[in-house]
Amino acid sequence: MFIATLLANPAKPVLERPIIEALRNAWGGGDADWLNPGVAAEFPLAQIPGNRWRVWEDLQAQGIDLAIQPAEGRRKRMLLADMDSTMIGQECIDELADEAGVGAYVANITARAMNGELDFEDALRERVALLKGLDARMIAKVLEERISFTAGGRELIATMKAHGGYAVLVSGGFTSFTAHVAQSLGFDEHHANTLEIADGMLCGTVAEPILGRAAKVQALETITARLGITPQDVIAVGDGANDLGMLGRAGAGVALHAKPAVAAQCELRINHGDLTALLYLQGYRADEFCAEA
Numbered sequence: 001m002f003i004a005t006l007l008a009n010p011a012k013p014v015l016e017r018p019i020i021e022a023l024r025n026a027w028g029g030g031d032a033d034w035l036n037p038g039v040a041a042e043f044p045l046a047q048i049p050g051n052r053w054r055v056w057e058d059l060q061a062q063g064i065d066l067a068i069q070p071a072e073g074r075r076k077r078m079l080l081a082d083m084d085s086t087m088i089g090q091e092c093i094d095e096l097a098d099e100a101g102v103g104a105y106v107a108n109i110t111a112r113a114m115n116g117e118l119d120f121e122d123a124l125r126e127r128v129a130l131l132k133g134l135d136a137r138m139i140a141k142v143l144e145e146r147i148s149f150t151a152g153g154r155e156l157i158a159t160m161k162a163h164g165g166y167a168v169l170v171s172g173g174f175t176s177f178t179a180h181v182a183q184s185l186g187f188d189e190h191h192a193n194t195l196e197i198a199d200g201m202l203c204g205t206v207a208e209p210i211l212g213r214a215a216k217v218q219a220l221e222t223i224t225a226r227l228g229i230t231p232q233d234v235i236a237v238g239d240g241a242n243d244l245g246m247l248g249r250a251g252a253g254v255a256l257h258a259k260p261a262v263a264a265q266c267e268l269r270i271n272h273g274d275l276t277a278l279l280y281l282q283g284y285r286a287d288e289f290c291a292e293a
Helices: 017-027 052-060 092-099 103-114 120-129 137-145 153-162 175-185 213-227 241-249 277-281
Strands: 002-008 033-036 040-045 064-070 078-081 166-174 189-193 195-198 201-206 234-238 252-256 268-270
Touching: 002 017, 002 277, 017 040, 040 277, 052 064, 064 268, 064 277, 078 153, 078 213, 092 103, 092 120, 092 137, 092 166, 103 120, 103 241, 120 201, 137 175, 153 166, 153 175, 153 277, 166 175, 166 213, 175 189, 189 213, 213 234, 213 241, 234 241, 234 277, 241 252, 252 277, 268 277
Parallel strands: 078 166, 078 234, 166 189, 234 252, 252 268
Antiparallel strands: 002 040, 002 064, 033 040, 195 201
16 A cells, blocks of 8 residues: 655645545545645555656646655654755855855855765865865854754654654764754754864864765664664655665655755655655644644
């Protein structure tokens, strides 16, 4: 048995009953269940339809996401989340580079690395080298003035934790940022790279080994083993090529507003919804959401 979930951006609740009913009837699905009127609804299916992705494309044009997944075990026990452009709306290294006067150049490298066009570790070393000599106080400035949390993040973490879940932030970015984001949003732990600093200035280097694609997968496997659960019990979310390993290894891997080359390799793609989409995918209703961890 499978579950088809249709989702809209909570800020633009365009999901209407005729859309759900037409698709349910065409696919021979069961009764529709509204998780949040105008925003999220689901219905059961006996099998995955052959025209799934063609329908997905049609719905995308209407501002609606479609996800189909096995019904069994979809409510997960652990969240594993990327940070940059996932839990927050920015790429921290791009914001630091802007303060250093090399923003456009670094942002181009970041975009290519996240799309899988460049080796992540080499690209990170190259970008960090351009930050050499930047006043370390710029980190606090960027955190205060440039970083914003993605909508739905607090509700996602608080709701999963209220139901016994565990939340982990794992980033190819820097601990200087993950520490703040993890504490602010209620993550149980965080893992990232360390910017090397001396005499109050960035050294232009990052501590080795670099936490990249393989390290995110290793974090998933190590933490689940420690908690006595399996990777199948994890819902992972990310947007870049370095997230593909953990998205593929987790029981549910969600590409959230992901780079096209990344989304194309994922079964669960959210392009319109916010982070609460991960709750709807697990079958949570809007009235079950918690505001704070």
